[in-house]
Amino acid sequence: MVEHRTAVTARLTLGALAVLLVGCGTVQGAATPGEIDVRSLDVGSYTTAPADLEAGRKSTDGPILEGLRMAGAVVFPHEVDPALTHSWGTDVLDTPRRAADTSAISNVNLPVLERHRMIVAFDVAEGSQAFDKAKPAIETDARITRVVLLRFPGAHTAADAARELEATDFRVSPDNQPVPIPGYAAAHAHWRPGIKTIGATFAHGEIVVSLFLQHPSPDIDALATRVAAILDAQTTLLDKFTPTASDRIAELPRDPDDLLRRILIPGPANQQIAISSREFAAWPGRAGLHYRPAEPAELGAAWDRGGVDSVANSYSTTLFRFRDDATALAFGTTWQNTLSAAAHPVAPPLDLPQARCAERRAGTAPALTRCYVSYRRYGAFVSGAEPAGVRQQAAAQYALLANAQ
Template identity: 90%
Template sequence: MVEHRTSVTARLALGALAVLLVGCGTVEGAATPGEIDVRSLDVGRYTTVPADLEVGRKPTDGPVLEGLRMAGAVVFPHEVDPALIHNWGTDVLDTPQRASETSAISNVNLAVLERHRMIVGFDVAEGSLAFDRAKPAIETDARITRVVLLRFPGAKTAEEAARELEATDFRVSPDNQPVPIPGYAAAHAHWRPGIKTIGATFAHGEIVVSMFLQHSSPDIDALAKRVAAVLDAQIPLLDKFTPTVPDRIAELPRDPDGLLRRTLIPGPADQRIAISSREFAAWPGRAGLHYRPVEPAELGAAWDRGGVDSVANSYSTTLFRFRDDAAALAFGATWHDTLSAAAHPVAAPEGLPQARCAERRAGSAPALTRCYVSYRRYGAFVSGAEPGGVRQQAAAQYALLANAQ
């Protein structure tokens, strides 16, 4: 099955069970020449009416939406170090509390974040080895890079926050020593001699770049050069990013590229759903790269050739927008042709000959069924534990895409 760079999709399968709850299975519209008549599809009780996203607006949406914009401005660690092929976590940090719980920001820094009125953050971490909850990272030979972007209300505030974040971290251990970062005299960094990790902060405009890196050995020169390399790649991205004025964040569009309204959701189309980066959100533009599949390599190549320019996720559904119709079809064919040894093809929804489905078993966990369906330049994965329900999801997603034209 396809694996995404983000931890988001791994959680979406859990939402598949919730999709069986409520909803209106109305299938509207007639087919245009050469297209399937969606009224003939078995969509179960799933809604096929495009959602009115503004109906669901919540006060908590604004910071998350700004964080999703920042998702397109963060450097991907593997772009700096190609050895970092495994996702170790990716998400919006919509409160100081959540930011203080990440690996790049020590939990002793909650007061600093609150005092300087942190607005939102975005966090991405990748490693050279797969993440193993049973073993502390420091006990492995993994190379790790974690980058957190933290937004503050003004450049001066960000500069003060960067300095205080470093100072607070530095005081955690009497063995910590400052580390100069080549080419970045304004960067703050420290390490403990003999330990193969480094922490660093750097303010650029209203954003603080906070970094945590682990090397395969306690080589301080290598660690400092890696911090500099991250900043070399990160700063140009920040230069292209325009932070939203704080008092306009609450007005940010919930569906900037029109994908989320086309993405299958449980229940009626007019229900009120808060934006959640993990469950219900659009990832526009470059931010969509957090969903780019890593393995197999053929699928990542199909994504690149397909020119995916936006992604949306809604519980157990992930929708991609490709360059054209052919690219959307080709991506599904590549996915189906490169299934892992743990997966095998299963029946697709009746009436959708281009849909493809597979079942995967992972250890003692329940089997997961996933289907890929495309309509014009859009392609979507739906998934769940019950094969019949997943086929209805796929049919409903196709009908929803047709009805949204």
């Protein structure tokens, strides 16, 4: 199966294993020369009509959509520190409460975030070891970097928030000491001598960069140097990012790359679905890199060769847009050729021989069936616990892509 760089990304990609089916599975259109006649496919009860995205617009969409834009402006920790080969999570944080609950922002800072009207945040964390929820990170010798971008309504507000976030966090322990960051006199940072972690905040325009780093040993010089390296890379990305004006966030397009309307949804095409980063959202441009498979290396290379430029997810379906038809098809072949030892190929849907399907068992958990299907420059994974239903999903996704042209 595809092993994604981040644990949360894996959840985004796999989605729910059971999908409630409602609505009509009408298959439209006729095949063009050389293409499969989608009317012959067994799509079960799945809809194959492109969704009306604007019909589902919700008042909660705007901040999440801005957070997804920020997902393309956040530094990936492994780009700065290649030792960070494992994900420790990534997601849009669409409320101050969710942002305060992350480890890069002490939960004592909720009042600060609320007072300064935090709009949205994006969080990414990576480590040199796999995340183990049964063991506190501080008890390991893992290298960890967590980056949270916090959006505020104005540069002055962001600067005030960065200073107050640090001050509030600093007061948590009487042992905390300030730490200067090389090259960043305006950065706020602290650590506790003898403890191998550091926290830092830095305002850059309307965005506050909040960092949490752990080092294998309590080496303050190494920690401060690592913070500076992250800020070097992060500020370069932010210089290329234009935050959406606060009064225009509600108008952000739900489907900026025309991808989300092409993805399979568990219900009729005219249903109203709120944007949710984990369940129903488009990840435009560089934000799609949060879905790039880290392992096996051959699959990551196939992604790179394919020039994936946008990603969308809908519950148990993930859709990618490749550079061309050939690379979309080749990605599925590479996926099947690099399945883990716990997985084995299974039959694809009838009349859809180019689809690739596999079953994977992990311990005592129910087996998961997954299929990859491509149509022209689009490729999609569908997943579920019921093999026949997954094959119908794959057929329906193919038909939907054909009908969306």
